[in-house]
Amino acid sequence: xxxxxxxxxxxxxxxxxxxxxxxxxxxxxxxxxxxxxxxAVVSKANGGVIHAGYDPxxxxxxxxxxxxxxxxxPRLAARLGFKFNRTGSLVVGLEDTxxxxxxxxxxxxxxxxxxxxxxxxxxxxRAIVPRVNPQARVALYAPSTGVVDPFEVTLAFAENALTxxxxxxxxxxxxxxxRLPDGFVVHTSRGNFxxxxxxxxxxxxxxxxxxxxxQTDFVIKGRLGEVLVLDKELRTQIKPVLFPIPTPHSxxxxxxxxxxxxxxVSATARMVTDKENVATTAGGVAELLRxxxxxxxxLSSSQIIRQFSGIRAVVEAPYEDFVISPAPGVKGFINAxxxxxxxxxxxxxxxxxxxxxxxxxxxxxxxxTDYKPYREVPVRMQELSAPEQERLIKAxxxxxxxxxxxxxxxxxxxxxxxxxxxxxxxxxxVKRRTRTGMGRCQGGFCQSRVLAILAQEMGKEPGEIWLEYxxxxxxxxLLKGGITHAAKAF
Numbered sequence: 001x002x003x004x005x006x007x008x009x010x011x012x013x014x015x016x017x018x019x020x021x022x023x024x025x026x027x028x029x030x031x032x033x034x035x036x037x038x039x040a041v042v043s044k045a046n047g048g049v050i051h052a053g054y055d056p057x058x059x060x061x062x063x064x065x066x067x068x069x070x071x072x073x074p075r076l077a078a079r080l081g082f083k084f085n086r087t088g089s090l091v092v093g094l095e096d097t098x099x100x101x102x103x104x105x106x107x108x109x110x111x112x113x114x115x116x117x118x119x120x121x122x123x124x125x126r127a128i129v130p131r132v133n134p135q136a137r138v139a140l141y142a143p144s145t146g147v148v149d150p151f152e153v154t155l156a157f158a159e160n161a162l163t164x165x166x167x168x169x170x171x172x173x174x175x176x177x178x179r180l181p182d183g184f185v186v187h188t189s190r191g192n193f194x195x196x197x198x199x200x201x202x203x204x205x206x207x208x209x210x211x212x213x214x215q216t217d218f219v220i221k222g223r224l225g226e227v228l229v230l231d232k233e234l235r236t237q238i239k240p241v242l243f244p245i246p247t248p249h250s251x252x253x254x255x256x257x258x259x260x261x262x263x264x265v266s267a268t269a270r271m272v273t274d275k276e277n278v279a280t281t282a283g284g285v286a287e288l289l290r291x292x293x294x295x296x297x298x299l300s301s302s303q304i305i306r307q308f309s310g311i312r313a314v315v316e317a318p319y320e321d322f323v324i325s326p327a328p329g330v331k332g333f334i335n336a337x338x339x340x341x342x343x344x345x346x347x348x349x350x351x352x353x354x355x356x357x358x359x360x361x362x363x364x365x366x367x368x369t370d371y372k373p374y375r376e377v378p379v380r381m382q383e384l385s386a387p388e389q390e391r392l393i394k395a396x397x398x399x400x401x402x403x404x405x406x407x408x409x410x411x412x413x414x415x416x417x418x419x420x421x422x423x424x425x426x427x428x429x430v431k432r433r434t435r436t437g438m439g440r441c442q443g444g445f446c447q448s449r450v451l452a453i454l455a456q457e458m459g460k461e462p463g464e465i466w467l468e469y470x471x472x473x474x475x476x477x478l479l480k481g482g483i484t485h486a487a488k489a490f
Contacts, residue, residue, distance in 0.1 A: 045310020253291020406439020
């Protein structure tokens with residue numbers, strides 16, 4: 001049975017950020033994630049907005065950690081090699097009466113310490129977004145808003161944590177936790193982990209993990225959000241994140257210019273009882289289109305290339321905030337639960353507060369002398385100059401073999417994504433690391449080729465390669481030996 005100072009349960013962006021933060025200290029840390037991939041549940045389906053912080057209630061954990069975390073993203077992006085775009089954002093009011101709400105958000109933002117907030121009006125709004133609804137009357141402009149890819153950020157945190165000694169176990173669901181006089185035994189499908197302290201960052205299932213040590217004072221409910229992905233041809237036409245006047249339960253249907261060039265229309269908000277059911281619906285698409293057209297009327301449904309959904313972890317009343325605190329009466333057990341919006345923005349700051357809580361519980365924090373703050377960034381052929389591309393192709397011809405035509409991704413990049421630390425083991429794992437299958441044809445051309453490379457690299461038959469989760473094969477047999485021959489090409 002392995003012994004660790006801290007075991008982190010959950011490999012979404014919050015769990016990975018906590019592992020990254022703790023990796024700078026002389027500690028034995030393990031992170032266990034139930035899915036075959038990190039960021040596979042809540043984090044992957046997030047729009048990736050780094051909210052400025054004008055929305056959360058002043059004095060709340062959400063407000064404090066949103067602002068503190070968002071401030072760190074430019075420096076983190078430079079050190080860990082993930083994309084961060086400072087897009088700015090507009091909360092758009094279409095009626096003169098919306099000005100009162102916009103003014104209240106402005107005051108809220110000033111109280112929370114948001115820099116450079118402005119209230120702007122019709123002509124200025126259209127100067128920033130010419131395609132905005134002509135009825136736009138008033139807006140809150142927050143230049144500090146940004147966007148990231150939540151999966152990329154999660155992987156960057158985790159890879160750097162791994163480099164600095166954190167043990168990371170995927171496909172490793174927790175089945176129980178036993179309390180000991182001096183710590184815990186975390187029981188998993190892959191064996192037991194002895195831990196002095198445990199951090200519960202289990203997302204949708206954080207209440208179930210807390211119940212394993214006897215804490216039952218909070219309940220996690222699922223709020224399903226459906227999302228549309230629009231084609232990259234619109235990439236230069238809408239630059240800031242666009243919000244409507246929000247509803248009591250969500251920020252409404254928003255338009256997000258992603259770091260990859262697509263627009264997202266995100267997201268519906270419907271409470272669900274089945275945390276596993278992420279099916280999309282015709283009603284959800286219709287709601288998204290109504291919200292999209294409310295902000296930008298001339299966006300067309302013909303530009304949609306994909307729809308998907310995800311479930312957010314919502315803490316049931318009376319909680320109205322993140323649950324970041326020790327479990328009552330259970331020394332050494334820290335919850336980081338109920339992390340919905342603005343959880344992506346807040347993640348680095350959540351990691352800091354969890355570190356401090358662990359120290360308060362008796363964890364000794366002594367910084368490493370050999371800590372490595374930088375992450376080796378993957379090759380991104382589309383972002384290199386022609387001479388740089390030529391040099392790489394000469395050294396490794398696989399970088400010259402385009403597999404995904406829509407996104408321009410090469411065999412060399414796909415092989416790298418499999419061989420890197422915490423490498424991909426599934427088709428969707430390759431997809432999220434490289435963007436193969438995320439373009440206009442949605443994998444129609446490249447998926448069989450990705451499958452072939454995965455099978456070759458992992459020494460498996462194509463039918464043993466999963467799309468995402470165990471038991472999700474893409475093929476059940478071969479026709480004409482096509483996949484075998486494709487694999488040999490790389």
